Amino acid sequence: MGKKSIFRQVVLAVLGMLLFSCSVLSPAPKITPLITDLPRTPTMNSDQAQTKAAFQSTPTPFPSPTAWNVVTPTLTLRSIPAELNTTNPLTGLEVENPDLLWERPIMVKLANWPQSLRPANQITHADIVFEYYIGHQMNHLLALFYGGDAVAAGPLAPGRVVDARLARRYQANLIAASAPVTVEGVFEQTLLDRVFYRGYAPCPGICTETQAQGGNTVVDTAAMRAYINATETDNAIERLPELNFKKRIETWDEIALRVSYMYADFSVMDWRYDQIYGVYQLWQDFQSEDGTYSLSQTFDRDTNQPLLFENVLILLADYIEYNSSFYDIDFRENDPHQAAIFLRDGKLTHGTWYAPGINQPLQFFDSRGNPYYLKPGQTWITFASTTSRMELVEDGIWDITFVPN
Numbered sequence: 001m002g003k004k005s006i007f008r009q010v011v012l013a014v015l016g017m018l019l020f021s022c023s024v025l026s027p028a029p030k031i032t033p034l035i036t037d038l039p040r041t042p043t044m045n046s047d048q049a050q051t052k053a054a055f056q057s058t059p060t061p062f063p064s065p066t067a068w069n070v071v072t073p074t075l076t077l078r079s080i081p082a083e084l085n086t087t088n089p090l091t092g093l094e095v096e097n098p099d100l101l102w103e104r105p106i107m108v109k110l111a112n113w114p115q116s117l118r119p120a121n122q123i124t125h126a127d128i129v130f131e132y133y134i135g136h137q138m139n140h141l142l143a144l145f146y147g148g149d150a151v152a153a154g155p156l157a158p159g160r161v162v163d164a165r166l167a168r169r170y171q172a173n174l175i176a177a178s179a180p181v182t183v184e185g186v187f188e189q190t191l192l193d194r195v196f197y198r199g200y201a202p203c204p205g206i207c208t209e210t211q212a213q214g215g216n217t218v219v220d221t222a223a224m225r226a227y228i229n230a231t232e233t234d235n236a237i238e239r240l241p242e243l244n245f246k247k248r249i250e251t252w253d254e255i256a257l258r259v260s261y262m263y264a265d266f267s268v269m270d271w272r273y274d275q276i277y278g279v280y281q282l283w284q285d286f287q288s289e290d291g292t293y294s295l296s297q298t299f300d301r302d303t304n305q306p307l308l309f310e311n312v313l314i315l316l317a318d319y320i321e322y323n324s325s326f327y328d329i330d331f332r333e334n335d336p337h338q339a340a341i342f343l344r345d346g347k348l349t350h351g352t353w354y355a356p357g358i359n360q361p362l363q364f365f366d367s368r369g370n371p372y373y374l375k376p377g378q379t380w381i382t383f384a385s386t387t388s389r390m391e392l393v394e395d396g397i398w399d400i401t402f403v404p405n
Contacts, residue, residue: 085239088147090127090361092245092376095147101239103229104194105146106221107167109176111157113138115287121218121302122150124378129309132162132383133402135325137264142166145221146240152302154218156198156206159183161328162383164190169331170361171237173228175206175219182326193232201227240361246373249345251366256348257396261314261382266293269382271312273346279308279377280343310377312343313364315353317383319405329383331355339386340364344375348398 086098095101105127111117112131123129126143134140140157143150159176164187167174173194179187187195198206198217205223209216228235260270270283282298298307316339318330332338333355340353342364351372354363362381364372387403 087242088127089240089242090144090146091378092243092374093147097148100147100149100225102236103225104235104237105144105170105172105240106219106224107163107170107172107174108143108145108150108153108219108221109157109159109163109174110141110143110153111155111177112141115285117155117216118284118286119298119301119307121152121154122300123153124300124303124305124307125150125153126378128379128381130166130381130383131269132160132329133263133319133327133385133404134160135321135323135327137267137402139263139267139269144170144172146170149220149222149225151204151220151222152207152218153221155214155216156219159187159195159197161186161326163187165329165331165358167191167194168358169355170240171359173224173235175224177217196224196228243361243364244371244373245376247376249347249349249373252345252347252349253367254348254398255346255396256343256398257346259312259314259343259348259398259400261384261400261402263402268295270295271309271343271380273343274308275346277308278345278375279310280312280380282307282309282380308378309380310344310375311379313353313379313381314341314343314384314400315362315381316340316386316388319383319385321404331358333357336365336369341390342366342372346396 085101086094088095088101110120110123112120120141120143123141123143125145125148127146127148128144130142130144131139132142140160142163143153145153156175156177159174159179161183163174163176164183166172168190173196174187174191175196177198179195179197196206198208200206201224204220205227206217206219209218225235257273257275258271260268262268266285266287268283268285271280272283273280283295284298285293286296287293299305300307318332320328320330322328334357336352336354338353338355340351342349342351349366349372351364351366354365356363364374366372384400385402385405387405388400389403390398390400393399
C-alpha cells in the first residue's frame with residue numbers, strides 16, 4: 001500500500017461528509033417544456049452499479065419522454081501538427097506556455113453553497129467551469145485549468161461522484177476538500193492516485209486559511225503541477241482533442257439576451273449578455289439582512305473581476321438519485337441524441353451533446369448533426385435535468401426551471 005493510500009485512510013477517519021440543508025422551495029410555476037427528451041432505455045454502467053451497491057438502494061426511475069427528432073452527428077476531431085500546438089484546444093486561444101497542453105489538466109472542486117462562500121476565488125482563470133445539481137436546490141462547481149493556472153482557486157468543496165466522471169473524461173488530476181467514504185471508493189477506482197485532498201499536498205499547492213481569515217482552502221494550480229510532476233510518474237498526456245471554434249456564427253435559433261437557470265427562488269444562475277463585450281455575465285441570488293433575495297452580479301473574490309464567459313452550454317442530462325444529498329449523472333456514453341442549449345453572442349442554438357466513451361471530452365453538435373462552433377474563450381457548462389422546463393418570458397429573455405428526473 002502506497003504512502004498516499006495510508007494517509008488517505010488516516011484522513012478519512014477524521015473527515016466526515018459535508019452535508020448542506022436548505023428549506024424547500026415553493027412549487028415551481030407551471031410552464032411549458034421547451035425541449036422534450038429523447039426515447040431511451042436507461043442502463044447502468046459498471047461505475048453506477050458500484051455506487052448503487054454501496055448505497056444498497058435503487059435510483060429514481062427515469063421518466064418516459066417524448067421523442068425529439070435529431071440527426072446523428074458525425075464526430076470529427078481535428079489533429080494539430082506539433083509545431084502549431086500553441087492553441088488551447090478547450091478555448092481556441094493562444095497559450096503562453098504550450099508545454100502545459102501536454103500535461104494533465106487540474107480540476108478544482110469549488111463550493112457555491114452556502115452563500116457565504118461566494119464568490120469563488122480566481123474562477124475567471126478556468127478554461128471550463130462545470131455546474132451540476134447536488135440536492136436541496138443547490139449546485140457545485142468544478143473548474144478545469146489546462147492552458148493556464150490560478151494561484152488561489154477556491155474555496156474547495158467536498159468531492160462528488162460526478163467529479164470523478166468528468167476528471168477521467170478530461171484525463172485530469174482532481175483536487176477536492178475531502179470525500180465521503182463511498183465517493184472515496186469511486187475516486188480510487190476511477191482516478192487511482194490522481195485525487196488530492198486538503199492536507200495531501202504541502203502549501204502553496206493546497207493551503208488552508210486561518211479561522212480569522214475565513215478558514216477556506218485554496219489551490220495554487222502551478223504549485224500543484226510542480227508537486228505532481230515531482231511525485232507522480234504519469235502526468236504527461238497527449239493533447240486533448242480540439243473543440244470547434246469560430247469568431248462568428250451564421251445560423252442560430254433564438255435570441256438569448258438573458259437566461260436564468262433556477263434551482264429555486266433562492267438558488268438562481270442568471271446569465272446576462274453584454275452586447276458591448278460579447279460575453280455573458282453571471283448574476284446570482286444573494287440574501288439581504290432582512291431575509292429577502294435579489295440577484296447581484298458576481299465578481300471574482302480575489303481579482304474583483306466580473307465572471308464573464310463567451311459560451312454558456314446547458315446540457316440536458318439524466319440525474320440518478322441515491323438519496324436527497326447524493327446524485328450521479330448518467331453520461332450515456334456514445335449516445336448522440338442528448339439535447340442541449342448553446343448560448344453565445346446573445347444567440348441560442350438547439351443542439352445535442354455527445355460523450356464519446358469514458359475517457360474523451362464532451363462534444364457538441366447543432367440540430368442538423370454538424371459540429372457546433374464555440375466562440376473562442378471560456379465556457380460554462382451546466383448539467384440540467386432532462387425534465388427541466390423553459391419559458392420565454394419576453395423577447396430574448398428565458399427562464400429555465402430545474403425539475404428532478
